[in-house]
């Protein structure tokens with residue numbers, strides 16, 4: 001399933017006057033728009049964004065950016081207004097969702113391979129958002145691209161976390177047996193059981209990967225609440241010590257305002273607890289947005305998370321099988337948001 005498939009089948013027929021854009025019917029045509037014309041309309045638009053799970057603060061900011069673009073515009077008709085508003089909104093949202101820097105993991109893994117250095121990705125986030133499941137999907141994707149993966153079991157906290165990963169490794173190797181890959185076992189688990197220091201295990205896993213020519217190390221971490229200071233400190237240490245090539249924040253697409261709180265605090269913790277210089281402080285490099293299959297048109301978390309971090313949504317989880325991993329389709333998200 002591509003993200004396009006979640007567009008309503010009648011998307012193209014949704015008239016420019018329907019839904020959101022009927023809000024703009026009240027704008028007087030044939031005049032130059034001023035603040036009092038657009039204020040009531042943008043207020044309704046803000047509510048609509050919030051109803052689609054865009055965090056309140058970000059909905060306000062988006063509205064003010066649209067407002068500045070609308071004020072002073074001369075519009076001749078209702079159609080004129082809707083098309084100006086649609087274009088302005090689309091432009092702002094597309095700009096937001098289009099990564100400023102291109103992240104090409106396969107290319108970067110290849111480069112690391114060339115330098116004989118395993119490429120490490122850390123998965124972090126609160127409890128139950130889908131870190132381990134989507135880590136397994138990312139493994140599957142990497143194996144399909146013929147890379148050997150070492151999964152580091154650094155959730156040494158939650159009972160069953162290691163066994164969950166072992167089961168994934170077993171399934172993944174069954175789907176991609178050594179016979180299909182020149183006799184090589186494509187995915188292994190590095191584990192040291194429970195209760196140990198996660199940063200240490202990650203370090204040993206990366207060492208192990210280097211010695212045994214794994215291309216990628218995927219570091220699973222324990223879920224933690226953004227306000228839990230000791231656990232946030234431990235995550236910052238893991239990242240500081242191991243300098244992963246990529247730190248992915250895993251977040252549920254279901255959340256609204258909460259997403260912003262999580263991201264702001266995860267980023268702050270990584271910045272505060274790293275004693276590195278600004279130049280190599282490791283922050284969140286990208287977002288893995290899970291459970292996208294469960295949200296209908298409430299796609300606002302994608303907007304909020306990108307807005308807060310300025311970082312790309314690298315993957316979107318769209319279900320519970322290994323193949324349910326996608327790239328973000330910014331166009332589809334914007335369409336769903338504006339219908």
Ligand SMILES: Nc1nc2c(ncn2[C@@H]2O[C@H](COP(=O)(O)OP(=O)(O)O)[C@@H](O)[C@H]2O)c(=O)[nH]1
Pocket residue numbers: 125126127128129130131132133134223290291292293294316317318319320324
């Ligand atoms: N529908 C759906 N469920 C998901 C997705 N990703 C993860 N899950 C489910 O979310 C639950 C928690 O996942 P888990 O990986 O254990 O979360 P963790 O605590 O963050 O490691 C499991 O039941 C997963 O199957 C997704 O993209 N879509």
Ligand SMILES: [Mg+2]
Pocket residue numbers: 131132133155161220221223
């Ligand atoms: Mg987990």
